[in-house]
Amino acid sequence: MKLYDYFRSSAAYRVRIGLNLKGLAYDAVPVHLVRDGGEHLKPEYRAINPSALIPALQDGGATITQSLAILEYLDEVHPLVPILPRDALGRARVRSLALAIACDIHPLNNLRVLRYLVKEAGLTEEAKTAWYVHWVREGFAALEAQLAASADTGRFCHGDMPTLADIVLVPQVFNAARFNVDMSAYPTMARIDAACRALPAFEAAHPAKQADAE
């Protein structure tokens, strides 16, 4: 399998964790989001992924885009080391936690959006950071409340094995740390993040450990 990757992309980081948890070998093809005006915007990459977003996974002749679709696919095709619980309600809870980050936080904070706010909408750096911190705090507070209140939360977001929810959580916490978001207000999330990062599969997926890390 071939993963079109960028070390700092939260979405690519998710897929790297999933591949590692399942013990699946892959070739990382770095696509630089900044250099040269963004390699993802070139026709070569658009031919692979018309949305010009990272990551994309090639498996055999097929190309799969969108990190959560890739992770669901990997879980279906390589069911060993499952990343979703067995019961429908458990799966719903895990997917909901993952989507609470993937839909409600991350899309507002990624590079293209922050760039637009400064370059097109004319926001100052301070206003951009305020925007970032606002959505992270809003989302983290809701997530912390959900995790802290539920008996389903264990060592990880759902029970004592890592799931899709943890796979999405860790890159978002990493991302927030870059903006100096204080995690002490989110003790359950911080505890789960630490438990995940102690696992080799998460550690090997860390941005700093990638070949294209700067």
Place this chain on the structure above:
Amino acid sequence: MKLYDYFRSSAAYRVRIGLNLKGLAYDAVPVHLVRDGGEHLKPEYRAINPSALIPALQDGGATITQSLAILEYLDEVHPLVPILPRDALGRARVRSLALAIACDIHPLNNLRVLRYLVKEAGLTEEAKTAWYVHWVREGFAALEAQLAASADTGRFCHGDMPTLADIVLVPQVFNAARFNVDMSAYPTMARIDAACRALPAFEAAHPAKQADAE
């Protein structure tokens, strides 16, 4: 089942379509996103959904949040009239198309974000509309390219039966129409949207048909 609903919410609209396609009866509980400073922000609703977002589905004693998690749950628990294809690659494609809207377009365009841009970031109404149109155009162009290029696209986004991708597409096209986005640049999407809206399940889920419509 009980659906915490708001007629104009794209995410709630998705779930209504899914419930209708599967022929599942539900009680809609309207939660007004504007009136009274937003009923979703009151402690009563936060007790149901800590993220204070619409929709939430109650089924038996369980509450499920996040529209895509709800739809996957419904498809698992009520597999008749499936909304995902049978093969893993087909499911990956459908999920990817759905996520391309649910993660890359809709989060940037929903009410709370547009409000923040005007009230907190100080954007003019024109700048807010430019933001909206920018992300819709960017996302729709990518989606149109993916749909138009694929032999898997049929009468609907994936083959000749509606799937999760169509369920997410139709509310986003409805949303874009409110901002006068010209659909002539996206002929495949416009054709699929029309095919969907001809189906009673989609029609009955339309915002204008809801009890709380204004």
